Amino acid sequence: MRQIDDLDVFMSPGRELRLRVDVLRGGIRVSDDVAPGGFTADSMTVSWDLDGEVKQIADVEITYSDTYGRSLIPSEFQSLLGPWGNELDLTLEAHLGGRIAAVPVGQLMITAVPEATDGSGKYWLMGWEIVTGSVLTVRAKSQDERVRRRGFAEHKLQPINTSAWDELGRLTGLPLARNVPDVSCPKLEYERAQGNRLVQAQAVSAALGGVGVVDAYGVWTIVPDLIGTPVGVIDATVIDAPFAIDSENVYNEVIGNFEDADRNPIVVPPARITSGPLAVNGPYGTYSRFYASEFVTTKAAAQSALAKILRQVSQPTFERRFTAQLDPRVEIGDTWTLRTSDTETTGLIVALEWKGDVMVGTLRFQESINA
Template sequence: MRQHSDELVDVLSGSFERELSVNVFNGSDRVLEDVRFESWQLDADLERGICTQGSGTIVHSSVDGSSLVPVGTVGVLSPFRARVEPVMTIRAGGFMESVSLGTFRVGSVPFASDSVVTYDGREMVSASRVGVKFDSLEADVERWGFQSPEQSRAGVSAFGELRRLTGMAVEETVADALVPALKVWEAKQGGRLDAVLELGRVLGGSAVVNSRGAWEIIPDVIGAPVATLRLGAEGTVIDVADEIDTDTVYNEVVGTFEDAKGKPIFAVARVNTGPLSVDGPYGVNTRYWSSDLVKTQAQANSGVQSILDQSVGSQQYDVQIQCHVNPLLEIGDVAQLSDWKRPLVGQVRKISLSNSPLMSVTLRVARSLT
């Protein structure tokens, strides 16, 4: 979750007003503060390598007649230098608190214009309107390529590799793991980000940059809820809890691998008891799996068993929700939904925020099959 006070959590459960402004940075220097931000949109999706993308219009009143319209690399809003920090301010009675939605890299300026007035026979800029499109900071790593293939030794810390490859802050949100085999990271477009995403999988989750500008791992396992979503009178839930899809419920996993010398390794894990037994009425549903990180029989046996446990332990499905805005929520958070016909807890996979008092959220919910 984004940083907040305990009091703000209580305020968000009732009636409140909100507004969004933006701070602009060039490097570490904040060059504009608390600027009006209009027609904005912020969409986050845990399935994307660059998880969050947004857009909006910066509206700035000039006090000295100068323009904010960028020209090439010149100007504080030039996409060659600008970072933006959208900030949502919540007000209720005498309460006020601002929440940073994160810092983002400006990728393009699709339009820009000045409003001009005549003063003492001279034309002066009274205000500038600059549209910006921006991405979360995974984009920095995606753009930073390897000059040549880089190699990780077997047994090095996955978090240590994450720090080395990104040069950014890292928050260890899950237990560290060792890179299980010699790994060569390719020198290709987006290769550094691909390497980071693979390290996230080694650590049992998805690697993302959070609102504090640090890399963290969102675990695949759905844990205890840390936030509550309010449905409200205008909220909607598209719930597919009654749909059951067996295509991805595997009761047998077959793994094929190679050791360090190229000798083949095979491993099989099966469900032998219960309603999903391979000898029962469900029959056999086989999944094939391989990984170049597996180099020993023990790793192969552990890997296929883990894939099998994920399959039969639960079936995950997505629930689309439109609910009251909660600026504290980030992708990867586990949230519970109030004011609904049944308890609903899931991991936040997608969030869409805008000028609307409602936001769209996709929760991934687990249904136990055992």
């Protein structure tokens, strides 16, 4: 959860939201506020998705003009908004009666300019082409996109650090927020394949007990994948909150693939649900999950591991997709209680979108239907 000093400014019905857009190149700020006073919150759509490959994506609509009649269309590698190493540093501001509150949105790398035009207001003055304004849509993604794009070139295609956190630092090249206890780095086989560095960084993050996410300051942190104690209540501002449920990833059988210390297979029966609505011989049928771990080297440990994994993966997942007034404290990975006129639901924020004055989020929660 973001900590906001002047939360009352953001949550007041009379506040005006404004987007500040700074441009960075190589970590150096090359433009302070591309269009001062020119952006409202409607100028951006920012989304976060805990299940996405890259966790944050922003589309920013920029309308630009200056006294020199210059175009902002990125036609060269050194263009201010070109997708060749430039970054957007986005800040959301709330203005209310002379007071200003600000919250960081993210330091995002520009990946594309889907649309750019200089409009119809062009003319020539003393041999120079003058434009009255440029209109662009700029797409930017969080720093895990850099990790995704960078491949493995070295010959040693496996972890070189015993510490999971140290290996994450090597894989991502990003600053780390070591917010969960360190563990031994898992045995992994890295591949010379597109996007595999990010896949492996998430595998190491999973060993730490969660999902790797780059925060608003460009720091890699771990979001634990368990529903915790709620950090707050989303209530009076809720506009809509329908329910949804999906059977995908609700398993009733876990099959193990283990070896002992001598690399011999450990043979144990699958862990199965045999009674209730999710019984393998019932109407739901059999939905198998395969599980392997190099840390399991005995038959007793294998049976215990399969039973534990079955308990985790056999819980139906429910979701509520809510629309509410934008509250900048809410982040993916937070546990919040969603309160409507007739229900209260506590769960994990797994997706979030800011658009204008509202936020649309997905709250995921679980209920056991097993005996």
